[in-house]
Amino acid sequence: MYNSLSNRRSFIKRMAKLSAVTAAAAMFPGIIFADEQEAAIPNGANINWKKGPCRFCGVGCGILVGVENGKAVAVKGDPNSSVNKGLLCVKGYHQTMCIQSKDRLTHALVKKNGKYVQTSLNEALDIVANKMKETIALHGKDSVAMYTSGQSTIPEGYVASKLMKGAIGTNNLDCNARLCMASAVAGFLTTFGADEPMGCYEDIEYADYFITWGNNMAEMHPVLFSRMLEQKSKRGAKIIDFATRTSRSSTASDKSILFEPQTDLAVANAICYEVIKNGWVNNSFVEKHCNFSKGLINMGYGIEDKYKFKDKPEKINFEAYKEFLKDYSPEKVSKYSKVSVKDIKYLASIYGDPNKKVVSYWCMGMNQHTRGTWMNNLVYNIHLLTGKISQPGNGPFSLTGQPSACGTAREVGTFTHKLPKGVVMNEKHRRLAAKIWKVPYERIPAKPTYHATEMFRAVDRGDIKFIWTQVTNPLVSLPKTSRYRPGMKKDSCFVVVSDVFPTPTSDVADVILPASWHIEKSGLYGNSERRTQHWNKMVEGPGETTPDAWMTIEVAKRMGFSDLFPYSKENHVEEIYEEYTQFHEGAKHGMAPLEVLKRESGVIWPYVDGKSTQWRFNAKYDPACSNGESFHFYGKPDGKAVIWQRPYEPAAESPDKEYPFWLNTGRVIEHWHTGSMTRRIPVLHKAMPNAYVEFHPEDAKSLGIRNGENIKISSRRGACVLPASINERGLPTKGQVFVPFFDENMLINDVTLDAFCPISKEPDYKKCAVKVEKV
């Protein structure tokens, strides 16, 4: 990447500097080096800066990519993006360095007699289309599946949905956002009837308190965290970290409160108990804008194949809810949550103070939870009881992990039950999709089929006989890969993998399709704050690399669906977006037109009369409010949000005599998810070359474990050997170990459990029981 810029010596200097920047990012939460990339560019360089979103997380920072002689030579923060105002984190700065990795997938590879043979893309796409047709003819529509991503662009997700649901007529489409965002979606839908946060990042400028629920923002959402730290030093805003592990975020916060895994459910209820007991309820808000409901309990954990669950909501009144909360006094909850009574009361007093503005942030800690939907409901309860919602600086805010978990997975709807507008179960929604797609309405099945975990179980069982994965690496990211890897290897399923680099998933493919990377194609993403971001292709990709959307279209055409996919190769992104936005017309979800998206560094929807709606459901800001009141939760037929009665229930698997430790898994600042890209960025790889297992120092001492010693972590599913880490990056609570999942050489997901939230079907990667042994 830097060959055109300088000689070997300045290259070494640059590497030295990047190492230090990366080290600083790991050591100092929220640290930003704004001028770092630009400083590397020699005077006189003829650089053309092109705007787009960052590839590496749901914050959705705006980037400017410096292109010289057709090559990406630098990245800097886009000063026009209100998300990051010119700032970037360490992953953002280094992102384009991966594209020239030597092992880039540049041509299609087809497995012939057990060996991969380079094949023309045309021939490979013929093979994929023929295989898909043949499988459908032999075994029916529901024997083929697609598994896509929250990193797919909006057009990529849209054509995948149109191919599977509109053209073929199967709901066998799900995506990796099921593994990270499904509980957030189910939480929004059950409480508000409308997905995605009501507020926006500008809340940071107004909030007095940020309460982070199981969310290590310093490492996972670094630019937002740096914006919070700025408000902390400028205005004295306070950050309270509520978590099961002391992380970089905890140390930079004003207060860190630790809880026993799974008991966040009880603590959230205890906060509501205190809010009510102390008279901090915003009565007029609750009377006008809220209903109370309860659902089924003891739902199970989905550990068995073909598990089914359907909640049965039942209306209750405020009195019944108060009665229910009697089990959640701070005194009672303190006993099993290990949060002191004082700290529970402290949290409640922050939410309860009418003069303080509070934003709650969360991401995987609450979503990857066997009661993830409940947990989302419970934090909404706190904001609804106190009326602290949909106002600048006041609101619950569910953050996304992936750059287009919102834009693609949730808005386009690449889940089995979803359509670009609404759900397959709803006849009106199916009719709208059929009309826009120009297909017979009867073709779209009314029943969802497989969510992510069940999809890979179906592959293992032999029910799915063809699967195509795009922009995702499930054999590193799924829970319990110890089952799903051998499942994918079985001859009963033909596996197609589209990717940029080889991964453990492409290792089991029958056909590997060479995908264009982010800046080698045009596209659109949608970030956590409902911001749609467009970019134009910036550089040519190598070999026969091709955008995933175009490969899907080519396969659709080969299967005989040319009339449904009339897009042109040059302009398919724009043509698809124009078609897609018809689904969202109106004040509740109107999307900005392309010409605006091309001009701006992202635009928040609903976009109404040339203006973004920053705070939904608040009549002052949201033109879709029509009930004549200050607030209108129009996602629900009666315009009211729901306060849910949801109890504490234990985790699917808890430590016992044989497996005495909790295992918690997660990420590190240097790496993006399964590491397939960031481990090919030398400076990031060097800074964090392998995974590790974190211990509490007292546990390490009692087991006689020293830093760096190899430790075998095993569960009832599988085992993984990793070096011990004591008092380094993070500090788990006693009785818990933490392992990051980015390292394909140390597959911790062989150990995790595929239990999931029965409502959202999102797996819990944060809690299972393991034993540890020195090896």
Place this chain on the structure above:
Amino acid sequence: MPIKSYLAHAHGGQKEKLINALSELHDCEVTPSENQDILVLVTDTPDDISDDILKKKIEDIDSLKILTLVSGFNNPSN
């Protein structure tokens, strides 16, 4: 020909002073953090003796609180 990178922590509120002091030294390249009292410092000296001398000069700067070495490369002069 040693090339080294460091994280330099300034005393509270003395980041600008530290930037100026380091910028005056030959063979030093400074990249300050936008939002914290931390600088990235890259030194590029002709030999080990000059590297030692430079390091001593850096450590003598009043506004410097801590200097942490991150990486060291020795690039042969050919």
